[in-house]
Amino acid sequence: xxxxxxxxxxxxxxxxxxxxxxxxxxxxxxxxxxxxxxxxxxxxxxxxxxxxxxxxxxxxxxxxxxxxxxxxxxxxxxxxxxxxxxxxxxxxxxxxxxxxxxxxxxxxxxxxxxxxxxxxxxxxxxxxxxxxxxxxxxxxxxxxxxxxxxxxxxxxxxxxxxxxxxxxxxxxxxxxxxxxxxxxxxxxxxxxxxxxxxxxxxxxxxxxxxxxxxxxxxxxxxxxxxxxxxxxxxxxxxxxxxxxxxxxxxxxxxxxxxxxxxxxxxxxxxxxxxxxxxxxxxxxxxxxxxxxxxxxxxxxxxxxxxxxxxxxxxxxxxxxxxxxxxxxxxxxxxxxxxxxxxxxxxxxxxxxxxxxxxxxxxxxxxxxxxxxxxxxxxxxxxxxxxxxxxxxxxxxxxxxxxxxxxxxxxxx
Numbered sequence: 001x002x003x004x005x006x007x008x009x010x011x012x013x014x015x016x017x018x019x020x021x022x023x024x025x026x027x028x029x030x031x032x033x034x035x036x037x038x039x040x041x042x043x044x045x046x047x048x049x050x051x052x053x054x055x056x057x058x059x060x061x062x063x064x065x066x067x068x069x070x071x072x073x074x075x076x077x078x079x080x081x082x083x084x085x086x087x088x089x090x091x092x093x094x095x096x097x098x099x100x101x102x103x104x105x106x107x108x109x110x111x112x113x114x115x116x117x118x119x120x121x122x123x124x125x126x127x128x129x130x131x132x133x134x135x136x137x138x139x140x141x142x143x144x145x146x147x148x149x150x151x152x153x154x155x156x157x158x159x160x161x162x163x164x165x166x167x168x169x170x171x172x173x174x175x176x177x178x179x180x181x182x183x184x185x186x187x188x189x190x191x192x193x194x195x196x197x198x199x200x201x202x203x204x205x206x207x208x209x210x211x212x213x214x215x216x217x218x219x220x221x222x223x224x225x226x227x228x229x230x231x232x233x234x235x236x237x238x239x240x241x242x243x244x245x246x247x248x249x250x251x252x253x254x255x256x257x258x259x260x261x262x263x264x265x266x267x268x269x270x271x272x273x274x275x276x277x278x279x280x281x282x283x284x285x286x287x288x289x290x291x292x293x294x295x296x297x298x299x300x301x302x303x304x305x306x307x308x309x310x311x312x313x314x315x316x317x318x319x320x321x322x323x324x325x326x327x328x329x330x331x332x333x334x335x336x337x338x339x340x341x342x343x344x345x346x347x348x349x350x351x352x353x354x355x356x357x358x359x360x361x362x363x364x365x366x367x368x369x370x371x372x373x374x375x376x377x378x379x380x381x382x383x384x385x386x387x388x389x390x391x392x393x394x395x396x397x398x399x400x401x402x403x404x405x406x407x408x409x410x411x412x
Contacts, residue, residue, distance in 0.1 A: 014132050018141055020191055021125050024088055024183055026148035028118050031095045031176050032060060033152055035111070036241050037160035037258075038169040040248065045169075046104055054369020057241045059108040060115040061361030067119020068358055072351020075124040080131065080347065081191050083124035089184045090117025096177025099170040115358075122354055127347035128191075130338055136281060139335040143277020146331060150270030153240075153323075157259035157266065165256075216349055221340075224396045225333060226356040228292075231393035232329045233357035234364045235299060235386045239322070241365040242372075246379055251312050261316055268320040272327030279328075280335045292332045293397040295325040300390030307383040329393065336400075360389075 035042075035057070043053050075083045094114035101107040125145060133141045163172040216222055243262075247253045253261060280288060302322040309315035337349050368382045375381055 014141075017128060017132055017191060018144055020183075020186060021084075021128065021145045022148045024084070024121065024187065025125070025145050026152055027176070027180050027183055028088070028091060028121060029149040029152040030156055031091065031114070031180065032118070033156045033240065034160055034163075034172065034176065035060075035098070036244050037157065038164060038172065040245065041164055041169045042107070046107070048104060050369045050373045052104055052369075053245070054366045056104065056107050056111060057365035057369070058362045059111040060118075061237070061358050061363075061365070063112040063115025063117075064119045065115075065355050065358035065362055067116050068123060068351040068355040069348070070351070071120030072123030072127075072347035072349070072354075074120060075127045075347035075351075076345065080124040080128040081187075083120045084128065084191060085184060085187045087117060087120040087124065088180060088187055090114075091121075092177050092180025092184060093117070094177075095180055096174050099173035099177075119358070123347045123351040126334060126338065126350040130346040135339055138338040139280040139331065140277045142334055142338060143273050143280075143331055147270055147273040147277075150266065150273045150327065152266075153269050154263055154266030157244075157262035159259075161256050161259040216345060216352060221401060222349065222352055224400050225336065225353040228329075228356075228393050228396040228400075229333055229353050230356035230360045231389040231396065232296070232326065232333070234360035234389040235303070235322075235393075236326055236330065237361040238364040238368055238382070238386050238389075239319070242368050242379075242382070243319075247312070249377070250379060251315065253312065261312060264316055265320045265323050269323040269327045272324040273331055276328040276331040277335075280332055288332055288336065289397045289400045292329050293394045295328050295332075296390050296394040296397060299325045299329075300387045300394075303383055303387045303390060307380060329397075 039053055039057065042048070042056070048056070071083060071087070091114055094110055094117055097110050098107070098114065101110055126142070129138055129141045129145070160172075163169075163175075167175070244258055247258050247261065279291075283291060299322055302318045302325070306315055306318040306322065309318055333353065334350060337353060338346065341349050364385075367385065368379075371382045371385070372379060
C-alpha cells in the first residue's frame with residue numbers, strides 16, 4: 001500500500017478509479033462535443049440565426065462555469081466520490097432531455113442545467129487523483145483521464161455524422177443520456193475509497209478548510225492560473241464549437257467530409273495529451289511555465305496561418321499543430337495545481353481556476369456568433385480574437401510565481 005494524500009490506496013484500486021474517471025470524462029466530453037455537430041440540424045429544425053446558435057452553444061458553459069467553485073468546495077467538504085456520482089447522474093438526465101426540447105428557450109434551459117450537472121466533475125476528479133496518486137504520478141494520471149477527451153475528439157466527428165444521418169439528433173441525445181446513467185451505476189458500485197482514515201488526519205483536513213477559500217483567492221498564483229485557464233479554453237472551445245459550422249458554411253464540406261477532416265486533429269490532441277503528461281512529470285522544477293509560454297506563442301502563430309490557409313488540407317494541418325500545443329497547455333495548468341498545492345484544497349483550487357476556463361467556454365462561442373453575424377459571415381475577426389487570447393496566455397504563464405502558491409502550504 002502506498003500513501004496518497006490521507007488515504008492508503010492500492011495500485012489496483014488506483015487503476016480502477018482512473019479507468020472509471022477516464023470513462024466518465026469520455027462520455028461527458030462526447031455529450032458536449034456532439035452538440036457542435038448536432039447544432040447544424042438543430043439550427044435548421046428550430047430556424048436559428050448565428051447569434052441564437054452561439055447562445056445555445058454557450059448556455060452549457062454558463063452552468064458549467066457557475067458550478068466549478070461550488071463543485072470543488074463540495075468535493076473538499078463532502079468527498080469527491082459523492083460529487084462524482086451526482087455529477088454524472090445529473091448531466092446524463094439533461095443530456096437525454098436535450099432530445100426532447102421544442103424551442104430555443106427550452107434548449108438553453110436544458111443545456112444550462114446540463115452544464116450545472118457536469119460542472120462538479122473536473123474538480124471532484126482532480127481531488128480524487130490527488131488523494132489516490134503520489135505527486136510524481138499526478139500529471140500522468142490527469143493526462144490519462146483527459147486523454148479520453150482526445151479520443152472523443154477523434155471519433156466524435158465520424159460517429160456524430162453517422163448518428164445524425166441515421167437516428168437523428170433527438171434520438172442521439174436520448175442514447176447518450178442512457179449511456180451516462182450506466183456510467184453512474186458503475187461509479188456507485190466501484191468508485192470506493194478506503195474507510196480507514198486516521199482521526200487526527202481527518203481532523204487536520206477539516207481544520208484546513210477554515211478560511212482556506214479566502215486564502216486561495218488572495219494567492220496571486222491563482223489569478224495567473226485563472227487568466228491562463230480563461231485564455232487557453234477560449235481558444236479550445238472557440239475552435240471546438242464553431243469549426244464544424246465554419247468548415248461547412250465557409251469551406252464547403254458536407255457532414256461526412258467534415259467528419260473525416262477532423263479525425264487527424266482529434267488524433268493529434270490525443271497524442272498531445274499523452275505526451276504532455278509524460279513531459280510535464282519530467283520537466284525541471286519551474287520550467288513548466290517557460291515551455292507553456294512557448295506553446296502559447298506557437299498557438300497564436302498557427303491560428304493566424306489557419307484562417308489564411310489556401311485549402312482545407314492546409315487548414316487541417318495547421319489545426320493539428322494548434323491542438324498539439326493546446327493539449328499541452330490544457331494539461332499543464334491542472335498539473336501545476338496538483339503538484340504545487342496541498343491535496344486538502346485541490347478541489348476548491350481547481351474549481352476556482354477552472355471557472356476561468358468555463359467562463360471562456362460560455363463567452364467565446366457567444367462572442368463568435370455575434371462577430372460572424374456582424375461581419376456578414378466572415379470569421380476573420382473571430383480568429384484574431386483567439387490569437388489575442390494566445391498572447392494573454394503567454395503573459396500569464398511567464399509571470400507565474402510559484403512562491404506565491406506556498407502561502408497555502410502552511411494553511412493545509
